[in-house]
Amino acid sequence: MTNTVVIGAGVAGLAVTRCLRDNGVEAIALDENAEVGHSWASRYDNLRLNSVRWLSHMPGQPMPKRYGRWVGRDDLVEYVNSYAAPIRDQVRTGVKVLRVERGSPWRVVTDQGDFEAAHVVVATGLYGKPVIPDWPGRDDYRGELLHAADYRRTEPFEGKRVLVVGPGVSGVDIAVDLLSRRTGELVVAVRTPPNFLPRELYNIPLQGLSVTNRHAPTAVQDLGGRLIQWLSVGDLGDTPLGRPTEGMFSRLKRTGVNPAVDDGVFVPAVRAGRVGVVDEVVELYDRGVVTKSGRQVEADAVIAATGYRTGLADVLGQLGVLDDRGVPPQYGKENQHWADQGLHFVGFASPLTGHLREIGLIARKTAKRIKRAPVPGASRVVSTP
Numbered sequence: 132m133t134n135t136v137v138i139g140a141g142v143a144g145l146a147v148t149r150c151l152r153d154n155g156v157e158a159i160a161l162d163e164n165a166e167v168g169h170s171w172a173s174r175y176d177n178l179r180l181n182s183v184r185w186l187s188h189m190p191g192q193p194m195p196k197r198y199g200r201w202v203g204r205d206d207l208v209e210y211v212n213s214y215a216a217p218i219r220d221q222v223r224t225g226v227k228v229l230r231v232e233r234g235s236p237w238r239v240v241t242d243q244g245d246f247e248a249a250h251v252v253v254a255t256g257l258y259g260k261p262v263i264p265d266w267p268g269r270d271d272y273r274g275e276l277l278h279a280a281d282y283r284r285t286e287p288f289e290g291k292r293v294l295v296v297g298p299g300v301s302g303v304d305i306a307v308d309l310l311s312r313r314t315g316e317l318v319v320a321v322r323t324p325p326n327f328l329p330r331e332l333y334n335i336p337l338q339g340l341s342v343t344n345r346h347a348p349t350a351v352q353d354l355g356g357r358l359i360q361w362l363s364v365g366d367l368g369d370t371p372l373g374r375p376t377e378g379m380f381s382r383l384k385r386t387g388v389n390p391a392v393d394d395g396v397f398v399p400a401v402r403a404g405r406v407g408v409v410d411e412v413v414e415l416y417d418r419g420v421v422t423k424s425g426r427q428v429e430a431d432a433v434i435a436a437t438g439y440r441t442g443l444a445d446v447l448g449q450l451g452v453l454d455d456r457g458v459p460p461q462y463g464k465e466n467q468h469w470a471d472q473g474l475h476f477v478g479f480a481s482p483l484t485g486h487l488r489e490i491g492l493i494a495r496k497t498a499k500r501i502k503r504a505p506v507p508g509a510s511r512v513v514s515t516p
Contacts, residue, residue: 134158138231138446140167140222143149143478143490144254145215146189150498152218153191158252160218163227168211170258171204176284177308178204180221181300181392182485183336190491202331204304223297230446237473249473250501253459254496256478257387259442263435268415272433276415279305285312291431292316294420296412298325298372302436303391310400318428319401320420324373326356326382326390327398328483329363332337341483353378355389364398367429371408372401387456389481423428441479450474461493470500 135151137144140162151158166172179201180187188194189200192214198206199443217221225243231251232238239246261278267449269276271502289312295302298319328337337359344352360367368374375382379390391397398404409428414421419429441457452459452469460466461480470476475497482490 132399134248135252136237136246136248137252138228139254139256139478140164140215140224140228141170141254141256141478142168142189142211142487143216143256143494144252145186146221146490146494147252147254147475147477147497148221149214150190150494151501152221154498154502156502158221158500159246159512160224160254161228161239162222162223162224165224167215167222167224167458168208170256171211172208173280174204175282175305175308176204176303180207180487181330182338182487183330184246186336186338186342186485187487188491189487190495200297200336228342228446231450231474232475233450233472235473239401250504252475252477252497252501253443253447254477255441255443257441257458257481258439260440261358262438262440264412264437266412266415266420268421271417272415272419273417274392274419274430275432277432277434279434280439282434285309288312288432290313292318292429293432293434294318294320294409294412294428294430295434295436296420297436297438298391298397299436299438300391302391303327303393303397305434305436307396307400307407310396310405316407317405318407318409318430320409320412320422320428321372324367324375325378326365326375326377327360327367327393328356328379328390329359329394330392331394332359332363338483338485338488340412341485345482345484349378349380349384352380356380363395364393366397370401372397372398373409387458387481389483403513429492470497473504475501495496 134156135158137148137160139156140160148160149159184194184198184202194210227242229240236247236249237251261280263278282305295306298321408476409422409425412420413423421427458479459476477493477497478490482489
C-alpha cells in the first residue's frame with residue numbers, strides 16, 4: 132500500500148519517485164510505455180541536450196563526465212535507465228492512465244485497475260501528443276508527411292527536397308541534421324520571425340547566465356537576449372527569417388516557446404542560400420505545400436515541427452486544472468491550491484534555466500511537500516480487471 136501515485140515514468144516521474152523514496156514516502160509510478168525513458172529513446176539519433184551536463188542531472192545522481200559538456204541521446208538514455216534502477220520495483224510500465232477523479236483519497240483510473248491515493252503526481256510532461264495542423268489538402272499530398280517526433284536520421288531523406296515547418300527548437304535541430312546530407316534541398320517555413328541562442332558564447336554555457344539572471348525583470352532579460360543573439364548570429368533583419376518582433380523571454384512567458392538553438396550552422400546556411408525560407412504553410416496539395424502568400428512549394432517530404440500538446444485533456448480535463456494550452460499550473464497560487472488538495476505537477480515548465488534542472492528542483496520540492504502533508508489514507512488498488 133502506498134501513499135502516492137506518480138503518473139509517468141520519464142525523467143520527471145523517475146525524479147519525483149526517487150525523491151519520494153529518499154523522503155521515506157512510498158509511491159507507485161505508472162507509465163503507458165513498455166520502457167522507462169521512452170520519449171528520449173525514441174528521439175532522433177543526433178540529438179544533444181541544449182542544457183549543459185552539470186546542470187542537467189537528476190536529483191541524487193550526477194551525470195558521468197565522460198558524457199561530455201553536451202549530452203547525446205544514447206548517453207542520456209543510459210543515464211535515465213541507471214537512475215531508474217534503484218526504484219524499478221516501484222515502476223509499473225505498460226499501464227495507461229485513463230483519468231484522475233477528484234476526491235479524498237484521489238482515484239486514478241487505468242486500463243489495469245483503479246488506484247486510490249492521498250496524493251497524485253502528474254509527471255507526463257509537455258510533449259505527450261505531437262500535433263500536426265489540420266491543413267486542407269493533407270489527403271491529396273503524395274509525399275511523406277511526418278511530425279518532428281517521428282524524425283530519426285538523414286538517410287531516408289537523402290537526395291530529397293525536404294520542407295521543415297517551424298524554425299523552433301526541434302525544427303532547427305532537424306534542419307541542421309539534414310544539412311549534413313550529401314544531396315538534397317532544404318526549405319524551412321516560417322510563420323513568426325524566430326529568436327536564436329547558441330548553447331555557449333565565448334566557451335561559456337549560456338544556461339549558467341540564465342540561472343544567474345532568472346529573477347531579473349523580463350524587459351532586462353529580453354535586452355540581454357537581444358545582445359547575445361546579435362553577438363552570435365548578427366542582425367536577422369538581413370535574412371529571409373526576419374528580425375524578431377518580440378523578445379525571447381517575453382515570448383517564452385506568453386506562449387511557452389523557447390528560442391531555437393543555433394551554434395553557428397543554421398543562420399549562416401540561410402544567409403548562404405543553403406536553406407530556403409518561405410512563409411507560413413496554410414495548405415497542402417499533391418506535390419507540396421501552399422503558403423499564406425499563395426506560393427506553391429514542391430516538397431518530397433514535409434516535417435512538421437509544429438509542437439506538442441500535453442495529452443492530458445481526457446485525464447484531467449474534467450477537473451478544470453488545465454489552461455487553454457492543456458498545461459497544468461507549475462507555480463503560484465493555483466499550483467498551491469491543487470497541491471494542498473493532493474494533486475501535484477512535475478515536468479511541465481521549460482525555462483531557459485533548463486528543463487531538466489527545473490524538473491529536479493520541483494521534484495525535490497514536491498516530495499518534501501508530500502512528506503509534510505497529512506495522510507488521509509494509504510493508496511490501494513481498488514479494482515483489477
